Amino acid sequence: MxxxxxxxKKTTQLIAGIIFLYGIYIILHGHxxxxxxxxxxxxxxxxxxxxxxxxGSDFLHLVREERGSTLYENLxxxxxxxxxxxxxxxxxxxxxxxxxxxxxxxELVSAGLLPLYNIFVGIEVAASILTIFLALVIFKEExxx
Amino acid sequence: xxLAISIITGFMILGALYAIHARDLLSAVIAGGIxxxxxxxxxxxxRAPDLAIVQIxxxxxxxxxxxAVVLDSSRVEAYGKFDSRAWVTAGTAVFILLIMFWFLRIxxxxxxxxxxxxxxxxxxxxxxxxxxxxxxxxxxxxxxxxRGYDTLGEATVLVTAVMGVLxxxxxxxxxx
Numbered sequence: 001m002x003x004x005x006x007x008x009k010k011t012t013q014l015i016a017g018i019i020f021l022y023g024i025y026i027i028l029h030g031h032x033x034x035x036x037x038x039x040x041x042x043x044x045x046x047x048x049x050x051x052x053x054x055x056g057s058d059f060l061h062l063v064r065e066e067r068g069s070t071l072y073e074n075l076x077x078x079x080x081x082x083x084x085x086x087x088x089x090x091x092x093x094x095x096x097x098x099x100x101x102x103x104x105x106x107e108l109v110s111a112g113l114l115p116l117y118n119i120f121v122g123i124e125v126a127a128s129i130l131t132i133f134l135a136l137v138i139f140k141e142e143x144x145x
Numbered sequence: 146x147x148l149a150i151s152i153i154t155g156f157m158i159l160g161a162l163y164a165i166h167a168r169d170l171l172s173a174v175i176a177g178g179i180x181x182x183x184x185x186x187x188x189x190x191x192r193a194p195d196l197a198i199v200q201i202x203x204x205x206x207x208x209x210x211x212x213a214v215v216l217d218s219s220r221v222e223a224y225g226k227f228d229s230r231a232w233v234t235a236g237t238a239v240f241i242l243l244i245m246f247w248f249l250r251i252x253x254x255x256x257x258x259x260x261x262x263x264x265x266x267x268x269x270x271x272x273x274x275x276x277x278x279x280x281x282x283x284x285x286x287x288x289x290x291x292r293g294y295d296t297l298g299e300a301t302v303l304v305t306a307v308m309g310v311l312x313x314x315x316x317x318x319x320x321x
């Protein structure tokens with residue numbers, strides 16, 4: 001897959017970082033403002049997809065990146081499962097129990113386990129969508145050459 | 146607001162109908178995008194910004210992937226013959242459609258006006274949810290605390306989708 005013109009490349013360089021930061025903001029503030037793990041994760045994946053589309057597949061090492069995103073996806077879903085299981089061990093002994101202290105509602109560090117769920121579900125969603133996109137691109141490069 | 150939602154829903158139906166009947170697959174994909182983006186406006190009108198954010202981003206990425214697939218494969222739809230097997234399929238579809246409409250007619254007589262039943266259902270979640278979950282955003286509180294199983298299922302669906310895609314598209318592993 002070839003890259004696009006200089007205009008697209010420069011605009012992508014300017015915008016991709018801002019999109020990435022916006023995704024992180026949506027994930028971290030998931031328990032305060034609209035959004036959360038799913039929305040932020042897809043925005044994070046969108047930043048990477050924008051870079052790949054603009055710069056072409058030669059710029060990034062796609063196969064290595066796919067290996068990494070698969071690993072992060074599986075690790076993140078495993079951590080979400082362990083966080084849910086931690087409610088069985090600590091706290092009231094209920095699956096998905098929110099056993100950490102809740103803190104003051106409205107602050108960034110509050111709501112117990114919910115920000116952690118948001119972060120890891122965000123990583124999982126971003127890595128999943130990026131993996132699907134990368135698998136399609138690599139398939140095209142290898143097969144439809 | 147009901148009028149606006151009705152107009153947008155009619156627009157969505159038109160887009161879906163065009164997507165079915167378009168000869169050019171690229172215009173069919175873009176007409177499918179009309180459905181998704183109109184749904185975003187519906188969510189915003191119904192005051193669900195969480196869903197609107199997810200829907201607009203997912204719709205954009207899906208549209209990009211679909212346009213790339215259509216541009217790389219073929220823009221002309223492959224029409225099959227309408228043989229006896231197609232008659233069986235179409236008959237089954239119409240039969241199931243009639244059954245669904247019958248159940249819809251039964252169910253719609255019990256429905257409350259638009260928006261009423263959601264308030265009744267949400268009462269149990271909204272009373273003291275901020276104290277119980279500590280989360281100011283009620284949606285996150287419901288999604289990750291009250292309804293944690295649903296979220297785990299959703300995340301598992303994504304993992305399963307990735308596994309399926311990788312299994313189908315792994316050419317290197319198939320060679321070795």
